[in-house]
Amino acid sequence: MKDLLRQQIGKALQACFDNKTLHSGEIPEIQVEVPGNPEHGDFATNLAMIMARTERKAPRQIAEALVATLGASPLLDKVDIAGPGFINFTLAPVCWYEVLDDITAKGPEYGISGAGQGQKVQVEFVSANPTGPLHIGHGRGAAVGDAVASILQAAGFDVQREYYVNDAGNQVATLGRSIWLRLRELHGEQITFPEDGYQGDYIRKLAASLRDESPDVIKREEADAIKLCSAYGVSKVLEWIAVDLETFGITFDNWFSEQSLYDRDMVTTELAKLAQKGLSYEQEDAIWLRTTDFGDDKDRVLIKSDGSPTYFASDVAYHMEKFDRGFERVIDVWGADHHGYVPRMKAVVAGLGHPPEALQVLLIQMVNLLRDGQPYTMGKRSGNFITLRDVVDEVGKDACRFFFLMRRSDSQLDFDLELAKRQSNDNPVYYVQYAHARVCSINRTAAEQGVALPGFGTANLACLTLVEELALAKHLARYPETVFGAAQSCEPHRIVYYLQELAAQFHSYYNRQRVLVEDAEVTRARLYLVNGVRTVLANALNLLGVDAPERM
RNA sequence: GCGCCGCUAGCUCAGCUGGAUAGAGCGUCUGACUACGGAUCAGAAGGUCGGGAGUUCGAAUCUUCCGCGGCGCGCCA
Numbered sequence: 238m239k240d241l242l243r244q245q246i247g248k249a250l251q252a253c254f255d256n257k258t259l260h261s262g263e264i265p266e267i268q269v270e271v272p273g274n275p276e277h278g279d280f281a282t283n284l285a286m287i288m289a290r291t292e293r294k295a296p297r298q299i300a301e302a303l304v305a306t307l308g309a310s311p312l313l314d315k316v317d318i319a320g321p322g323f324i325n326f327t328l329a330p331v332c333w334y335e336v337l338d339d340i341t342a343k344g345p346e347y348g349i350s351g352a353g354q355g356q357k358v359q360v361e362f363v364s365a366n367p368t369g370p371l372h373i374g375h376g377r378g379a380a381v382g383d384a385v386a387s388i389l390q391a392a393g394f395d396v397q398r399e400y401y402v403n404d405a406g407n408q409v410a411t412l413g414r415s416i417w418l419r420l421r422e423l424h425g426e427q428i429t430f431p432e433d434g435y436q437g438d439y440i441r442k443l444a445a446s447l448r449d450e451s452p453d454v455i456k457r458e459e460a461d462a463i464k465l466c467s468a469y470g471v472s473k474v475l476e477w478i479a480v481d482l483e484t485f486g487i488t489f490d491n492w493f494s495e496q497s498l499y500d501r502d503m504v505t506t507e508l509a510k511l512a513q514k515g516l517s518y519e520q521e522d523a524i525w526l527r528t529t530d531f532g533d534d535k536d537r538v539l540i541k542s543d544g545s546p547t548y549f550a551s552d553v554a555y556h557m558e559k560f561d562r563g564f565e566r567v568i569d570v571w572g573a574d575h576h577g578y579v580p581r582m583k584a585v586v587a588g589l590g591h592p593p594e595a596l597q598v599l600l601i602q603m604v605n606l607l608r609d610g611q612p613y614t615m616g617k618r619s620g621n622f623i624t625l626r627d628v629v630d631e632v633g634k635d636a637c638r639f640f641f642l643m644r645r646s647d648s649q650l651d652f653d654l655e656l657a658k659r660q661s662n663d664n665p666v667y668y669v670q671y672a673h674a675r676v677c678s679i680n681r682t683a684a685e686q687g688v689a690l691p692g693f694g695t696a697n698l699a700c701l702t703l704v705e706e707l708a709l710a711k712h713l714a715r716y717p718e719t720v721f722g723a724a725q726s727c728e729p730h731r732i733v734y735y736l737q738e739l740a741a742q743f744h745s746y747y748n749r750q751r752v753l754v755e756d757a758e759v760t761r762a763r764l765y766l767v768n769g770v771r772t773v774l775a776n777a778l779n780l781l782g783v784d785a786p787e788r789m
Numbered sequence: 790g791c792g793c794c795g796c797u798a799g800c801u802c803a804g805c806u807g808g809a810u811a812g813a814g815c816g817u818c819u820g821a822c823u824a825c826g827g828a829u830c831a832g833a834a835g836g837u838c839g840g841g842a843g844u845u846c847g848a849a850u851c852u853u854c855c856g857c858g859g860c861g862c863g864c865c866a
Contacts, residue, residue, distance in 0.1 A: 274809070283808065286846065296846075320809045321846065366866075408866055523864055534792080534862085541864040548866045576793050577861045602794070603859075644802065648795060649859070656801095656815095663828075665814070671828050682825045722805060734803060737813075748822085748830040789828070 239718070242280055242326060243267050249307040250284070258302040261291040271715070278317070278325035279711065285322040296322025330707055334698040336714040340769040341693045348720045348776050353394030357563055360386040362570035363482070364401040367474045368412045369437055371481050374572060376625040377650065378601045380641035380782065382570040383487045384729035385599070387780045392724035397564075400489045401555065404471050405496040406548060411435065412474075413467030417459070419444035420466065424455055437622075443470050481626045486634055486782045498554050504546055507554040508539055516588045526553065531584035553585050556596070560586075566595055568727065573600040573647070599727055601646045607653040632657040635783045639666035642729045642781055665737055669774065670786055672740035676771035677787040679752050679764070686753065688760060696765035697758050705746045706766060712739055716773050720780070729781060736777050743770050 246267050253259040265287050272281045285300035292299055300318040307316060314327040340347045362382025365375045383398070390396045403409075415434040419441050422428050430436070447454060447469050454465050475492075482488070498504050508524070511517045517526045522542035526549075529536050539550040559567050567586075571578070579598045586596040606613045606623055613623065629637050636657055643665065644650055657664065680690060701707070716735065723731040752763040775785040 270808080271805080272809075273804085273812085277809070281809090286808085289846070323809070403866070406866060411866095521864085525864095538864045543864080545864090547864065572860095573794065574860055579793085600794075648802080651801070653801095663815075667828055668814090671826085675826065675829085679825050686825090719805085726806080730803080731805075734805095734813085741813085744829055745831085747825085748827095751825065753825050789826090 239269050239280065242282075243269050245307065245310070246282060246284065246303070246324075249303050252306045253302050256306075258306070259288075259292060259294075259299065261288065263288075263291055265291075272323075272325065275708075277319060277323070278315075278327040280326045280328070281323050282326075283323060285318075285324060289322070300324050330701075330710075331698075333707060333710040333714055334701060336710055337696075337698065337765055337769045338694055340713060340772050341765070344772060345776060345779075347772060348716050349391050349393070350717055350721055351393040352721055353389065353392050353724070355393065355395050356565050357397075358389055358394045358566040358568065359397045359399055359559055359562075359564040360389070360568045360570065361399045361401055361559075362386075363478075363487075364403070365478065366403045366408050367471045367478065368408050368435060369474065370439060370477055371625040372622050373604050373606050373625055373628055373652065374601075376485065376628065376637065377604050377641045377646070378570050378572065379482060379485060379487055379625070380638045381599065381601055381646050381729060384638075384642055384732070384781050385568065385570070385727050387782070388720060388724045388727075388729060388732065391720050391780060394566075394724070397490045398488075399491045399493055402475065402492055402494045402496075403548075404494050405499055405551065409467050409471055410463070412440075412470045413463040413465075415440045416444050416447065416466040416470050417463045420448060420455060420462075423448055439474075443473055446473070481624070481629075484634065485625065485629055486638065493555070495551050495555070498551050498558070503558060504551050504554040507557045508546075508550060510557070511539075511553070511588070514588070526581075526585070527588070528581045528584035531580075531587040533580040533584045537581050549581070552582070556582065556585055557589060560589065560591060560595070566597070568597045568599060570599045570601060573602045576600050597727065599646060602649045604641075604650045604652050607651055607656075609655045610653065613654065628652075628654065635670070636664055636666050638782050639664075639669075639733065643733050645728060645730055665733075666783060667789070668744075669736045669740045669778065670784070671789060672743045673771055673774045673778070673785045674787060674789045675743075675747060676767050676774075679767060680771075683753055683760075683764060688753065688757075688764070690768060691761045691765045696762045698762055698765070700756075700759045700762035701766060703750065705742070705749065706763075709742055709746060709766060709770060712742055713769050713773050716777065720777075732777050732780055736774065736781075739770065739774060739777075743767075743774075 246269070247264065250259070250264060250267075254262050265284070267282060267284055268287075269280050269282050272278060285296040285303065288299050289296045297318060300322050304316050304318060304324060312329055312332055314329045316327075317325050319325050343349075360382055363371070363375055363379045365371055371379070386396045386398050411433065412435060418428050418430055418434065423444055434440075447466065451465070454462055457465065508517070511526065512524075516530075517524055517539060519525070523538050524540035525536045526539050527536055537549055538547050539553065540546055556567065569582075579600075582598065583593055583596060587593055606628075631654060632640075640652060640657060641650070683690070701710070719731060719735045723729060750763070752760065752767055754760050754763075778785045
């Protein structure tokens with residue numbers, strides 16, 4: 238619709254040049270936007286103001302010339318010039334009601350576009366170390382990553398969801414040692430648990446289940462036993478994580494093991510490629526990557542002087558491998574506390590000759606867990622932090638996901654458990670879900686009265702004469718561009734705000750007007766409209782991973 | 790010290806990449822149908838967009854300086 242208008246304006250502009258009303262001959266980018274104030278019509282362009290300088294004419298004069306040339310169209314109700322030189326367009330209602338046929342025809346597909354042209358995109362998110370259960374911060378990353386992936390899919394990208402498992406290196410060894418000590422403790426031994434071990438109670442649980450499953454581990458040599466403990470712990474914790482994520486409504490297409498990079502010798506091979514390209518060098522017995530060439534403030538060590546690789550080394554190999562797998566675009570969802578790593582990772586991508594936009598890092602700000610307004614983060618030292626599972630069990634998956642997605646991810650989030658529960662009837666998620674359930678309820682009542690839902694194109698839309706009906710149709714028509722915008726900016730919260738607005742408009746309409754009225758034709762038209770709302774609510778909620786219930 | 794993020798109504802936050810009179814929810818106050826589900830709706834009050842300077846037809850949005858808060862700056866992962 239916007240594009241169509243843009244074309245029309247372009248034509249009118251060209252015509253103005255042809256008949257010499259305007260002279261510059263330059264066609265600037267034609268911006269068409271939706272004005273904030275509905276009195277300003279459905280669309281507006283600032284073209285006349287932009288051209289004021291090159292044209293050396295008052296914006297309003299230019300606007301008048303354009304409008305005169307534009308002429309009348311059956312699709313345009315009116316065109317006016319307003320304010321400093323805006324041209325406002327009001328479309329004929331027919332244009333907007335067509336969207337209802339579109340929604341009915343496409344159903345769950347409404348809102349999906351081909352904008353991404355099937356480009357291969359990978360979204361890597363969560364990627365928490367397999368050394369303990371997911372906490373609340375991981376939950377936010379999970380909700381955002383999953384929603385971004387869904388939104389990109391809806392915008393026509395070929396998306397893969399991936400979890401990077403840090404199953405190599407120190408933290409895994411620490412996990413093994415921690416379990417080993419707890420295991421010995423279970424066998425009656427006096428131990429002193431080290432500061433840098435994992436303190437959480439889950440370590441004891443792991444030790445206990447390991448003892449039950451393999452009673453003879455305790456008899457092994459220490460080094461050997463710790464290895465077994467590590468492997469056991471990692472696999473067990475990963476199971477927990479996978480289950481918790483599933484409860485949260487998230488499944489991954491791929492779990493990528495860091496260890497597998499070493500097993501396949503990928504780290505050495507990929508690093509050799511970097512050396513070959515002259516991107517790395519040796520100094521003081523260590524191997525460094527020239528990340529400063531690409532804007533980092535310091536070169537970074539890949540191989541330590543003792544010959545062992547840094548975490549960065551495998552991360553570099555991992556990202557090189559991502560592009561080797563054919564992804565044209567790679568999105569990493571990280572906790573904001575890792576923001577310092579963005580420049581060096583970008584440097585790697587740039588060094589490999591990819592455009593800098595090929596890697597996009599979404600930084601998710603911290604979540605402050607509160608209970609009744611008081612900080613509710615238990616001492617990290619005890620290791621008994623609040624897990625994602627705890628929160629999901631307490632407030633529910635839908636409320637939890639909605640809450641995580643309600644704000645831009647780069648601002649911190651206060652998550653008050655009591656508030657989420659106490660206000661559960663006021664919670665925005667229920668407000669939106671209720672709108673959906675309400676339409677379903679209307680449908681049930683209609684069915685009881687023997688009124689069938691109108692099929693595609695079978696409603697007389699001329700019966701929709703009210704302003705709020707037109708407003709609803711307009712809002713529904715804007716759903717696809719909302720999805721596209723959210724995809725472009727990787728901002729799921731835009732969908733949330735869209736949903737809240739749509740639900741509000743619907744609730745208001747519902748309270749003002751009856752859908753099921755005496756006049757059968759009006760009833761059918763309203764049912765058609767209201768079910769358009771239902772479809773869009775369901776589609777949008779689906780992108781966020783929130784259910785659209787038929788009853789509540 | 791350097792860097793990243795944030796600062797918008799009493800509180801929590803939007804503001805569509807520079808547009809017209811800065812918006813919502815919660816809270817506060819006043820109201821609503823013997824009707825399709827009151828988990829709803831209508832209305833009111835509430836603002837120096839952290840502060841200063843700059844860029845231009847036009848700034849919450851861009852530049853720059855300052856303030857406050859959070860987080861990072863390892864041959865840790």
